[in-house]
Each structure stands twice: as C-alpha cells, then as structure tokens.
Amino acid sequence: MSESVTEQDLGVEPHLTAAFALTSNPAAYALLIGAGVSVSSGLPSAWGVQEALIERLAAALGEEPDDAFAWYSEKFGKPSTYGDLLSSLASTQSERQALLRGFFEPTIEERDAGLKQPSPAHRAIARLVENGLVKVILTLNFDRLIEAALRDEGVEPTIVASPGDIEGLAPIHTLQCVVIHLHGDYLNPTAMLNTAEELDTYRPEIDGLLDRVLRDYGLICAGWSAAWDPALRDAVSRNSTRFYATYWVEPFAMGEFAEQVRAQRQAVVARTTADAFFGALADACQAIRDTAKRHPLTATVAAASAKRALAGAQVAVPLHDVVHAEFERLRTCEVLTTTVFDMVGVEAEHARRRAVLNAAMEVPLTLVATCAYWGNSSVDKWWFDEIGRFSVQPLVSGSTALIHLRMFPATAILYAAGIASVAASRYDLTRRLLTIPTTVNRISGERVVIAQYLTPQLTLGLPRSHGEIHCLLRPTFEDLLGLGAAAYSAAFERFEYLRLVQSTFEVLKGLGREGEGAADDREIQAMRAQPTSGVTPPPSQDEITDLDAAASQRRTERSALVPRDMVHLFVTEPRLDTYRAVTAAELDAELIRDGDLHPLVEVGFCGGRSEIMRATMADVDVAVGRLAAARAWSLGNGFIPSEFYVDEIGT
Incomplete structure (x- = not known):
C-alpha cells in the first residue's frame, strides 16, 4: 500500500472518525506527539535549534553567514545534523542540557507575549485526558508544555522521563494519565537523547514500556517526521499487530521514513496542523458525548x-x-x-x-x-x-x-x-x-x-x-x-x-449426538481398565489405538458443529500442538473434582450430567484451539505467542 489513506478515502474527515473511535473506546488510544505539536508555542523545532546554534558558532568564529546551513557545510565539509552539532558543541549530556535550556524556558518577555506556553494542540489534548478519552501520551519533545496544559485542566500526570521512572510504575490502565518522554526532557540531562547514536536504540526499560503501549493501544501521531528516530521506527515495526486504528496528523508531504511507517500501520492521514486537528477532535468528542x-x-x-x-x-x-x-x-x-x-x-x-x-x-x-x-x-x-x-x-x-x-x-x-x-x-x-x-x-x-x-x-x-x-x-x-x-x-x-x-x-442434542463423546470416553476408559489376566484376553495396543483414533475422528466432526464466532478468551499452549482457554481448564478441573454435584451440572447445563458436559467441553476446546492456532499463525512474523486473547491476535 503506497498511497496515503486520507479523509477522501473514508468519505469523512479523520478527526470525526477518530472522535467516534475515542468516545466508543475511552482510553484505548495513545498519542505520539513530536516537535510539530510545540512549534506554534514559539518553541523551535530541531531544525530551528540547529540554525540558532550554527549562527552562534559562526558568531564565535567572527562570521555572520546569510545561510547558516550552507555556511556549516562549506566550513566543515559536511551537512549539519542536529545530533552531530550537539555532540560537537557539548560533549556531555549535562552540557547539552544547559545549552538547550534557553530554547525551552520562556523569558519574562516571552511569557508576557504568550510564547513558549502550551499550544492549542496541548490544550485540546488536555481536554481529551480530563474527559477520560486519552490517558497515555508518548512525547519526543524535551519541553514540558503538555504537562503544563494537563495541570491547567486539573490533571496531575505521572511522568516518565528516564528509564529509572519505569521501575515501580503502576499498570498503565490504573493511571489517570502518563506522559512518557521517549527522548527524556531538558530537566533530566542524564536521560536526554539527542545524537544519532543515542537515538539508534532505546534502553531495554523504555523499549519494554513502549512495546506495551504500541501493542495494546491505538495510535494518534502528530508532529513526528520519523526521520531521526530509528529506535522508535523499530518499535513500531515489531508491534505491527493492531487492535485499533492509527491516525497521523501531517500538514505536509510525508517523508520516506514516515511513509514507510504509515503504510505499515495503514494509518489514516489528516492533512492539517496539530492545533487544528486536536481542537476539532476535542470539540467533536464533546459534541458526541453531549448528544449521547x-x-x-x-x-x-x-x-x-x-x-x-x-x-x-x-x-x-x-x-x-x-x-x-x-x-x-x-x-x-x-x-x-x-x-x-x-x-x-x-x-x-x-x-x-x-x-x-x-x-x-x-x-x-x-x-x-x-x-x-x-x-x-x-x-x-x-x-x-x-x-x-x-x-x-x-x-x-x-x-x-x-x-x-x-x-x-x-x-x-x-x-x-x-x-x-x-x-x-x-x-x-x-x-x-x-x-x-x-x-x-x-x-x-x-x-x-x-x-x-x-x-x-x-x-x-x-x-x-x-x-x-x-x-x-x-x-x-x-x-x-x-x-x-x-x-x-x-x-x-x-x-x-x-x-x-x-x-x-x-446442536448435538438436535442431532441425537449429545452423548456420543461421553460414550467414547467411557468405552476407552473401560478398555484401558480391563485386567491383564482372566478368561477374556486384554485388548491389544493396536485395538486401543484404533479406538482412540475413531473417537478422535468423531470429536473432530463434532467440533465442526461448535458455533463459528470470534471469542474473547485467554488461551495458553499447555501442549506443543494446541491452545486451550484458561477458563476451560479451570472448569474442567472443577468438574473432575465435583462431578454431578458441580453447581452448573445441578442446574441442568448439558442435560445435568457432568460426563456429557466434559465431553462437550472437549469438542469446544478442539474448535477454540484451532481458531487460536490459526490466529497465532496469521501473524506471519515467525513469532508464535504462547498465550493471548483469541480476538486480539491477527487483527
């Protein structure tokens, strides 16, 4: 799929589709916000930081170029990159933090002018969080403008700005809001990721948390070019299974790396700014909820x-x-x-x-x-x-x-x-x-x-x-x-x-076959229990094998009668050849223990006979196991999970 999916493809603007997704599935979507979300606040992008730093470097060398980037290329024999420039001007993370502080903290004059304050996009995102529609925000920005916007809405976020913050972090779904600074922030110099080398791979703690979010949540991206962050691109690639859709806010043409990620996620592209998109999204969500x-x-x-x-x-x-x-x-x-x-x-x-x-x-x-x-x-x-x-x-x-x-x-x-x-x-x-x-x-x-x-x-x-x-x-x-x-x-x-x-x-009862599985089980058990001495010779192993095979064939036939519908069941792989629902194993153990005295049997499930109920469960387990195996194999990435929810795999 090489062309972007846009509002024209869907017949409806992306912010409206996203609004219905968020209101129908509160807290099921995570946001991924990059520099483009903070630009309207007066904060420079990485490109803007580069330009300012090059101009300062040129001034220190007694020069005043008209084109900072052209001057840098001519002066040093290679194009300027954000990471290389920072590495050259500040050799340690602490020095980089001090160098960057002035780009993110407003002066008195800037504050009075409304600069370096939360943007309309930040404000709209905070409204979504306050209304319980979003609780996970991944940010690539060093600033803390999203936190400021959240606090203005009365939301105190849990902040993850370094690998150490992940230790002891409560389950994400229990938090009102968590803001995860994937590249650190300017107040935490030891965790800031700026250079190409630093952005090439994430720490295992960050990778693990990121995998959880990308696996379990839908995604709304804004302000991310995907060009300078191989670690994040890799994380998206290895979490290609999606339970929910992906939306990508991008007012300009997407670059090569962004288009690759977009195509992989089959993301819906909103051709607008972050301010416009999130503002319209928050308003649409509020309108839907007000009506409903x-x-x-x-x-x-x-x-x-x-x-x-x-x-x-x-x-x-x-x-x-x-x-x-x-x-x-x-x-x-x-x-x-x-x-x-x-x-x-x-x-x-x-x-x-x-x-x-x-x-x-x-x-x-x-x-x-x-x-x-x-x-x-x-x-x-x-x-x-x-x-x-x-x-x-x-x-x-x-x-x-x-x-x-x-x-x-x-x-x-x-x-x-x-x-x-x-x-x-x-x-x-x-x-x-x-x-x-x-x-x-x-x-x-x-x-x-x-x-x-x-x-x-x-x-x-x-x-x-x-x-x-x-x-x-x-x-x-x-x-x-x-x-x-x-x-x-x-x-x-x-x-x-x-x-x-x-x-x-x-279904089996309507066909007169409801007791067939139980009869097979009794016959096999009786044959295996025959004594090895006496007038009647014991059954041979071949006879037992033939009986097992015939019973297995009938069970396979009956499993085809199980209603063919997707199920929300957590399955594990107790044996190498099949999956089984955890709740099935628990119930089977109860029936073995209690027999006909089990409360489900006493009220008449499966005709009020535990042996028939267990035999019917075995038929169902074959059908569920095959469905789960087909879902697991549909991933097609060489990784077959040992446990999962059947309806959350392969979608």
Whole structure:
C-alpha cells in the first residue's frame, strides 16, 4: 500500500472518525506527539535549534553567514545534523542540557507575549485526558508544555522521563494519565537523547514500556517526521499487530521514513496542523458525548439506587419502575427508531450509531447487571423479557451492518446479565439466559435461541466484537459493582465459554449426538481398565489405538458443529500442538473434582450430567484451539505467542 489513506478515502474527515473511535473506546488510544505539536508555542523545532546554534558558532568564529546551513557545510565539509552539532558543541549530556535550556524556558518577555506556553494542540489534548478519552501520551519533545496544559485542566500526570521512572510504575490502565518522554526532557540531562547514536536504540526499560503501549493501544501521531528516530521506527515495526486504528496528523508531504511507517500501520492521514486537528477532535468528542449523555439518570446513581433497593433500603421510586422507564427511554433512541439503512459512508455512520447506542444503553445495562448480580428470580422478571423485545430484526433493506446493529441491545443485555450471573454464582439464571430467550431468524423464518443467534459478531459486526463488549461493560462491573479487573475478566470469559458449550450441546442434542463423546470416553476408559489376566484376553495396543483414533475422528466432526464466532478468551499452549482457554481448564478441573454435584451440572447445563458436559467441553476446546492456532499463525512474523486473547491476535 503506497498511497496515503486520507479523509477522501473514508468519505469523512479523520478527526470525526477518530472522535467516534475515542468516545466508543475511552482510553484505548495513545498519542505520539513530536516537535510539530510545540512549534506554534514559539518553541523551535530541531531544525530551528540547529540554525540558532550554527549562527552562534559562526558568531564565535567572527562570521555572520546569510545561510547558516550552507555556511556549516562549506566550513566543515559536511551537512549539519542536529545530533552531530550537539555532540560537537557539548560533549556531555549535562552540557547539552544547559545549552538547550534557553530554547525551552520562556523569558519574562516571552511569557508576557504568550510564547513558549502550551499550544492549542496541548490544550485540546488536555481536554481529551480530563474527559477520560486519552490517558497515555508518548512525547519526543524535551519541553514540558503538555504537562503544563494537563495541570491547567486539573490533571496531575505521572511522568516518565528516564528509564529509572519505569521501575515501580503502576499498570498503565490504573493511571489517570502518563506522559512518557521517549527522548527524556531538558530537566533530566542524564536521560536526554539527542545524537544519532543515542537515538539508534532505546534502553531495554523504555523499549519494554513502549512495546506495551504500541501493542495494546491505538495510535494518534502528530508532529513526528520519523526521520531521526530509528529506535522508535523499530518499535513500531515489531508491534505491527493492531487492535485499533492509527491516525497521523501531517500538514505536509510525508517523508520516506514516515511513509514507510504509515503504510505499515495503514494509518489514516489528516492533512492539517496539530492545533487544528486536536481542537476539532476535542470539540467533536464533546459534541458526541453531549448528544449521547442527555440522560436524567447516570450509571453511578442507577447502580447505587438499585443496590439500595435490592438490599431492602427505602428508595424514592420502586426499582421495577425505574427499570421499566429506562428501557422505554432506550426504545426511543434514534438508532432504534430510524428507518434509514441505505447510505454512503456506512463505516462512519456505523461508528456514529454505535457511539450513540452505547451511551443510551449505559444506564439500562448497569441496572440489568446490578439486578442480575444482587437480585433473585422475582427481580429477573423486571428485565429478562427485554432480551427478546430488542431482538426483533426490522424488515428493511440497506446495509446489513446497520440493520444488525439494531439488535445489539439484545446481545448487550444478554452479556451484562450473563456475566453478572456467573460472577454471583447464579448459575440457574446463566442457564436460562443461554436457553430460553428466542427470536425469529428473518432469513430462515425459524425461531432460534438468542444466545446462539445474536452473537456479538453478528450484531456489532466488528473484528473484535466480543472484546468491544468486554470494554463496554468493564466500568459497570469493575467500578460500579466493585468486582475489580481480575474478577470481571474471569466472569466474562466463563460466560463466554459457557455460551459456546451450551450452544454446542443444543446442536448435538438436535442431532441425537449429545452423548456420543461421553460414550467414547467411557468405552476407552473401560478398555484401558480391563485386567491383564482372566478368561477374556486384554485388548491389544493396536485395538486401543484404533479406538482412540475413531473417537478422535468423531470429536473432530463434532467440533465442526461448535458455533463459528470470534471469542474473547485467554488461551495458553499447555501442549506443543494446541491452545486451550484458561477458563476451560479451570472448569474442567472443577468438574473432575465435583462431578454431578458441580453447581452448573445441578442446574441442568448439558442435560445435568457432568460426563456429557466434559465431553462437550472437549469438542469446544478442539474448535477454540484451532481458531487460536490459526490466529497465532496469521501473524506471519515467525513469532508464535504462547498465550493471548483469541480476538486480539491477527487483527
């Protein structure tokens, strides 16, 4: 791909696409800002610093050239470079820091004139951080203007300006904002990277932190030429797997190195200045949120009120009335009432509708999760049937993606309730969620189980649809319900896995094959247990091998019946030939220990028999293992990871 992707290719301006990405996935994008972001503040670029230093050098030699760079080339027989010049004028990092200080700290006159102060881009970035949309900022600049802008917005950033700052650094996702000075800053002379030699490789600590950011976050680049920083280019190259898009703000033609990086990331290029882009981005994000958040009840208040009501405390309005009112309000959301599904620019419109719908669902999903976690079968009646009500596919023509998005609330409610039921060990509710709500498949006309039909992949239609639901529900479970990150992820993955297992069981049951795997396991176990003495001769090794092979063949056939949908499951490679979901291994160990007394079996999962449930899980594990292996191999870079989330590899 040699040509830049621009707003003309997408049919919508890049700052609008980025705004929907940020509001739909808060804190999922990191910023990479270079000198171009600080130039409008009156700070010189590396080129400007070079010019000023050459002029000072010429003056010291009693000369006053008209063209500083031409004079330097003629005087010293080679073109000037930023790194070479600094190395020549200041031999140590401390001397370079003292030499550069005057370029970054304003004089009284400069301060009065508004120079060397945060630029409009810095101010807009600070607004994004204050609103929770961005929390990771990679900067190549020695100045601390972004920190000043953040503090003006009431945000105290965590600053990483040297490898030593990384030791003891809390997990990035727990920080409100972290500013990472990849080249150090002028206040930390021992960590400043200026010369070509210093910029060729980063310290291992910096490389490791940078890898985490480039692997886990989307990227918005601005003011970076990519010409003078091989270490950063290398980091981008070795982290080519992307979960989110890349945006690149560049008002001029991109140089050779920048174009190489852009092409590798398939970055969307915004042909504008950093000030204009980030200002428009912050305004667009605020407009999207203002539109979506016109809501009388916040998720925090909804969760607190629901908890009080379920605990028997007096509340102003009965909880069932609140739940009913919030679902009625959701039904009036313009995404669910529109009749327009055929248009130009479907991708951007899908992102817009998704953002509006996610905001409209925030309170209803919070109420469902709280009721499912703290409630009982009587409380379940207040919301359970809403899954079916939101599952009706409109009889219209147009974009399939936009039509299916109309049914996304059904999927989201199912997941919110299912995860809560697993977290609270309300497994009877889990089973009912996976077997009872049904809808009509408009294509076949048949009535189908919603848990099997309206998967995230179908209704959300994104490469990482299951991961998107994980992100959407995370604040509700981690913060409002107080589960924390580990418990939430464990509950999500167990529900995700149980959905596959129960769906597979139902398919096998319809074919009369639900007990086939368990029968194979019993026969193999019985054959292996036959005594070596007695009237009947023991089975030969060939007989055992043939029986194993036949059972394995049938298992492979059954694994093809597992619903083929992307999953958000963390897998490891316990053996050299396959991957297995961690939650599957944990559940299998529980079933071996508890047998038919396991609570999932007692409430009727897989017909209420542990041996059938374990056999069905084995079929699912084959399908998940193959999917994970295919995703891992799709990286195509010679590195096969030993553990990862299935839907976060190869995208």
